[in-house]
Structure formats: structure tokens, C-alpha cells
Amino acid sequence: MTIRHWAKQHRLRLAWTGLACLVAYFLTPVLILAFMLDQRVLSPSHSEATHEQWRHVVTTNEGRGVALRRYSNGLNGKCVIFFPGQQGGMARYERDLLPLIRVDGVALYTISYPGQDGAPGQGSLNHLSEDVERTLRFLTDDGLCTMGQSLFVGRSLGASIAVLEAAKFRPKGVLVEGVSPDLATAIRAWMRRHIATWAWQSLPIRALVPMTGELEPPVSRWQGPPMIVFQGTDDNVAPFDAAKALMLNRPGVRFEAVPGGNHEDTFLIAGPAYRAALLDLSDR
Incomplete structure (x- = not known):
């Protein structure tokens, strides 16, 4: 040769x-x-010990379950219902966020998705709305919450769920933080954060993922309850500009920019303003 x-x-x-x-x-x-998207987005998590007054699992025929926790009692069906982010972690929320959304005379409930914080099964993006809807109907059918007297609070993935379910159940108000317009936007943001995955953004992400959490349709024709949105300007998981483009100047929606807030600490930085917004919705 x-x-x-x-x-x-x-x-x-x-x-x-x-x-x-x-x-x-x-x-x-x-x-x-x-x-593998379900496992990546709704990864199973095991919480530290939590300190709820009452706990109940709403199960489905497929072995999935949504864990409900109650932290305070309410009057006349008034509730605050909290929808967490994709990783759960209710013990952390007990310390950092739940004190901001406790209201005298209002029952405080939290939701944990399948596989998270003691809820059985593996979460499924295609069935997540169905599972959460079943849980909310349990609260109403058992007379625990009257939706027209209740508030939905959500962050990250839970923000999308809170908005989508609010369009169906018509609560008194909605308070969300760390909003992404859809799952594809959040996935692209994750790819953008790492040099090794940067080029993956050229793929047709929207065609590869389910339309779970797509907020443009309900928000564009929003006729639901008053909604307040807090978004950190340094959020690189749910990008600020995308959330602003979706939510700013929508009828019935108040958009609050939180300077310097990222995806983990926006509600902490907002602090008093976040709580004041909740009380404002509660007092309407």
C-alpha cells in the first residue's frame, strides 16, 4: 500500500x-x-419529612397518584391551592414559599405530581392535566374547596398547570411565577445554558415534544379570573423575554418583572410584593 x-x-x-x-x-x-421526556421533566423525587395537617392521595387506574397536603383549615370553601415545579421538593416549599401564601381563614393545599414527594407512580406529561384535574375535582366534590372562592398559585411547571386549570375551574384568582410559554421554550433554554448542547437548538424541538403546558391559546383569549405573574429578569430556565411577550398587556393579567431574580429565587426576592399580590387577589 x-x-x-x-x-x-x-x-x-x-x-x-x-x-x-x-x-x-x-x-x-x-x-x-x-x-425519555417524562422521566427527564417529571423525575421522581423523595422529599424530606413534611409537616402537613392532612394528607391524601388521589389515585388513577394506571397506578399514578397525586398527593394532596393540607397545611391550614379554611372557612366557606376558601382555599389556596399550590402547584409546584417539576422537581417537587415540598419540604423546601414549606420553609420558603408556603409562609408567603398562608391566609387567615383560607385552607392551604399543595399538590405533588406522580412520583414526587410520596405520590405513587411515574408522572406522564400526556396525562398530567388529567391527573391534576381529577385531584381538583376531588377537592370540589368532597366540599373541601369552592373554586370561585379559591386561589391558584403555581411556579415553573406548576405555573403552566395553574393557568391551564384556571381556564377550566375559574378560581377567584391566579398567582404564578417562573412562567414558560410552552415546554419547547423551556427545553431550548436548557440547551442554551450548556456549550455541549448549544447546537441541539437547531432541532425541531416543538415537533418532538408534546404540547403539554402550551399557554398561548388560553392566554390569548383569557377571560378567566385576575392573574398576576412574577418573572425574574435573570431566569434562564423560563426566559424572561418569552414570558413577557406572552403575558404583558393581556386583559386581566398583571405582569411584574423581578430585577435580578432567577428561576430559584424570584419568589424570595419578590417577597413582600408576592404576598401583597396574593392578599390583593384574596380580598377582591
């Missing part, structure tokens, strides 16, 4: 190796989004 022939063969092998690596690089996210 001549040196020239060997070099040609070597270049050919390198080209094929490079092509295989490129295919594998872009095939990896496609497979994850197509077959």
Missing part, C-alpha cells in the same frame, strides 16, 4: 467517524425527547 493510498484511506475513515459522531450527537436528544 502506498503512502498516498494509506492517507486517502485514513481520511475516509476519519470522515466516516466524524459523520457517525455527528449523527450520534443529534440523535441523542431526539431519542431523549421521544422516549
Whole structure:
């Protein structure tokens, strides 16, 4: 074999190796989004000990369950119902967020999705709305909450769920934080944060993921209860500009920018303003 022939063969092998690596690089996210998205978005979590007054699991026929916790009693069916983010962590919320949304004379309930904080099963994006809706109907059918006298509070993934369910159940008001217009936007934001996944943004993300949490349709024709949105300007999970474009100047929606807030601490930075917004909705 001549040196020239060997070099040609070597270049050919390198080209094929490079092509295989490129295919594998872009095939990896496609497979994850197509077959592993539920586990990535609704990853099972085990909480620290929680300190609720009452706990109940609303189950489905497929073995999934949504865990309800009550932290205070209410009068006349008045409730605050909290929808958490994708990772759960109710013990942390007990310390940091629930004190901001406790209201005298109003029952405080939290929801944990399947697989999180003691709720059985594995969460499914395709069934998440169905599971949460079943849980809310349990609260109303058992006379625990009157939706027209109750508030929905949500953050991150829970913000999307709170808005979507509010369009159906018509609570008294909605307070959300860390909003993403849809799941595809949040996935692109995650890809943008890492140099190794930056090029994945060129994939047709919207075609690869379910339309779970898509807020443009209900928000564009919002005729629901008053809604207040807090969004951190430094949020790189639910990008500020995308949330602002979705929510700003919508009838019935008040958009509050939180300077310097990221996806983990916006409600803490907002603090008194966040609580004042909840009390404002409660007093209407």
C-alpha cells in the first residue's frame, strides 16, 4: 500500500467517524425527547419529612397518584391551592414559599405530581392535566374547596398547570411565577445554558415534544379570573423575554418583572410584593 493510498484511506475513515459522531450527537436528544421526556421533566423525587395537617392521595387506574397536603383549615370553601415545579421538593416549599401564601381563614393545599414527594407512580406529561384535574375535582366534590372562592398559585411547571386549570375551574384568582410559554421554550433554554448542547437548538424541538403546558391559546383569549405573574429578569430556565411577550398587556393579567431574580429565587426576592399580590387577589 502506498503512502498516498494509506492517507486517502485514513481520511475516509476519519470522515466516516466524524459523520457517525455527528449523527450520534443529534440523535441523542431526539431519542431523549421521544422516549425519555417524562422521566427527564417529571423525575421522581423523595422529599424530606413534611409537616402537613392532612394528607391524601388521589389515585388513577394506571397506578399514578397525586398527593394532596393540607397545611391550614379554611372557612366557606376558601382555599389556596399550590402547584409546584417539576422537581417537587415540598419540604423546601414549606420553609420558603408556603409562609408567603398562608391566609387567615383560607385552607392551604399543595399538590405533588406522580412520583414526587410520596405520590405513587411515574408522572406522564400526556396525562398530567388529567391527573391534576381529577385531584381538583376531588377537592370540589368532597366540599373541601369552592373554586370561585379559591386561589391558584403555581411556579415553573406548576405555573403552566395553574393557568391551564384556571381556564377550566375559574378560581377567584391566579398567582404564578417562573412562567414558560410552552415546554419547547423551556427545553431550548436548557440547551442554551450548556456549550455541549448549544447546537441541539437547531432541532425541531416543538415537533418532538408534546404540547403539554402550551399557554398561548388560553392566554390569548383569557377571560378567566385576575392573574398576576412574577418573572425574574435573570431566569434562564423560563426566559424572561418569552414570558413577557406572552403575558404583558393581556386583559386581566398583571405582569411584574423581578430585577435580578432567577428561576430559584424570584419568589424570595419578590417577597413582600408576592404576598401583597396574593392578599390583593384574596380580598377582591
